[in-house]
Amino acid sequence: MLLACRKPGLRPPLLLLLPLLGPLGPCSPGTPAAAAPADDAAELEFFTERPLHLVSPAFLSFTIDANLATDPRFFTFLGSSKLRTLARGLAPAYLRFGGNKGDFLIFDPKKEPAFEERSYWLSQSxxxxxxxxxxxxxxEEKLRLEWPFQEQVLLREQYQKKFTNSTYSKHSVDMLYTFASCSGLNLIFGLNALLRTTDMHWDSSNAQLLLDYCSSKNYNISWELGNEPNSFxxxxxxxxxxxxxGEDFIEFRKLLGKSAFKNALYGPDIGQPRRNTVKMLKSFLKAGGEVIDSVTWHHYYVNGRIATKEDFLNPDILDTFISSVQKTLRDYWLSLLFKKLVGNKVLMASVKGPDRSKLRVYLHCTNTKHPRYKEGDLTLYxxxxxxxxxxxELPHHLFNKQVDKYLIKPSGPDGLLSKSVQLNDQILKMVDEQTLPALTEKPLHPGSSLGMPPFSYGFFVIRNAKVAACI
Structure with a gap:
């Protein structure tokens, strides 16, 4: 699942999240760091005997909110070569199409494409x-000029919780699937669970129309049914x-059983699993748990409407996620670094001493698909x-290893709210619409401490660590 903190306001679907970043000071590579004052030193402890967990190669993944379909013209944004390049950088990943609006969307196979969609397809013929x-x-210019007005419509629906039904065409499905396929992503499509018969069973007829169309196009899609049914x-x-x-999911699984593809089914996509929501989840799993491939729920650190910068710096809020998944999403560049440097074997890292909650440390085997690194290397973030x-300060047995630093900070005067990012003091930006920048490391002198300026985030690859669990 994608777990993202939402901010007021909507942008064209560039899939970027705000980083937890702050100002960084200089750090000179190639020379030993000066001894840190005792109060500023943090000794690390690693457990590397065996992996504690394995995460999917598709971790992390992301969502396109279903409200994009409120006006299908804006699906045309998915034809952007720049957007596809950015998305391709995060592959392998799942692309989830879902959200509150998903339960108010109806597939109409006879609906004509919007002018913008038709213009795009004609230009690619x-x-x-x-x-x-x-x-x-x-x-593209026309859509960008009109997006602020569409934004107001979407915000009004979101905040008033007054959603109206919208229809989408097969051309919109084509655009979404093509974007996912060309970006190396596996599409998860959330279907409308509020379509009901008079006796309150799920009406699957509209889903069948969509499944028939996807089958005719050989689209291999995974599915969800409903978004946060606890809030229906x-x-x-x-x-x-x-x-x-649960019975509705059983019905859906029967439909999928007729497909030539081995389609995955995920659910129930509930909100925060607590109190009455937990009761719903237990009842769902008892009735229909055997027909789903994975259980899904949504985690919210804070209320996105009233969240402040201080909320994102509060370790108590970060701790609310410990019992579920152990990594949150940052902005695009942070996500890209994670994909390139972090492998799927999860190890344990902790900070010795008091007041450990404000230093968040995580340890994985390094992603060996990175050409610079090999089996046995470690990535600390x-x-x-x-x-x-x-x-x-690294554990004693790793103290003299070569370490590559990837330290990120905002660029410009806006601090934590900056929209541009520097990696090792170099601004990150695309070379052109089809080329991502190089993510260049900064080697540290063996024995250096790993400096972490206030509110900063960094990745540190420990080379030649020769950790058996990573070989």
């Missing part, structure tokens, strides 16, 4: 669709209990929530 040019410039009463005045929802610089 004689090309390899995955190597095609960008959106026609006049179409508030959103739509309809109450569905867990048992009924860390977040400093202190308002002073902290110096991380």
């Amino acid at each position: 004689n090309q390899d669709i995955c190597k095609s040019g960008s959106i026609p410039s006049d179409v 009463q508030r959103k739509a005045g309809i109450f569905i209990n867990g048992r009924q929802l 860390a977040l400093n929530l202190h308002n002073v610089t902290k110096h991380l």
Whole structure:
């Protein structure tokens, strides 16, 4: 699942998240770091005897909110070669199409494409669709000018919780699937669970229309049914209990059983699993748990409408996720670094001493697909929530190993709210619409402490660590 903190305001679907970053001071590579004051030193402890967990190669993944379909013209943004390049950098990953609006979307196979969609497809008709040019410039400019007005419509629905039904066409499905396929992503499509018969069973007829179309196009898609069914009463005045929802999933699985593909089914996509939501989840799993491939739920650190910068620096809020998944999403560049440097074997790292909660440290085997690294290497990533610089000290047996530093900070005067990012003091930006920048390391002198300026985030690859669990 993608777990993301939402901010007020919506942008065209560039899939970027705000980083937990802050100002960083200089760090000179190639020379030993000066001894840190005792109060600023943080001794690390690693457990590397065996992996504690294995994460999917698709971790982390991301979502396109279903409200994009409120006006299908804006699906045309998915034809952007720049957007596809950015998404391809995060592959392998799941692309989830879902959200509150998903339960108010109806597939209409006879609906004509919007002018913008038709213009895009006509411009690509004689090309390899995955190597095609960008959106026609006049179409893209028109959509960008109109997006702020569409944003207001979406925000009004979101905040008032007054959703209206919208229809989407087969052309919109084509655009979404092509974007996922050309970006190396596996599409998860969330279907409308609020379509009900008079006796309150799920009406699967619209889903069958979509499945038939996807089958005719050989689209291999995974599925969800409903978004946060625990909130259906508030959103739509309809109450569905867990048992009924489980029966609905059984019906859906029967439909999928007729497909030539081995389609995965995920659910129930509930909100924060607590109190009544837990009761719904238990009832759902008892009734229909055997037909799903994975259980899904949504984790929210804070209320996105009233969240402050201080909330994102609060270790108590970060601790709310310990019992579920152990990594949050940052902005795009942070996500890209994670994908390139972090492998799927999870090890244990901790900070010795008191007040450990404000130094968040995580340890994995290094991603050996990176050409610079090999089996046995370690990747440490860390977040400093202190308002002073902290110096991380590796365990004694790793103290003299070569370490590559990847330290990120915001660029410009806006601090934590900056939209541009520096990696090792170099601004990260695309070379062109089809080329991502090099993510260049900064080697540290063996024996150096790992300096973490206030509110900073960094990755440190420990080379030639020769950790058996990573070989």
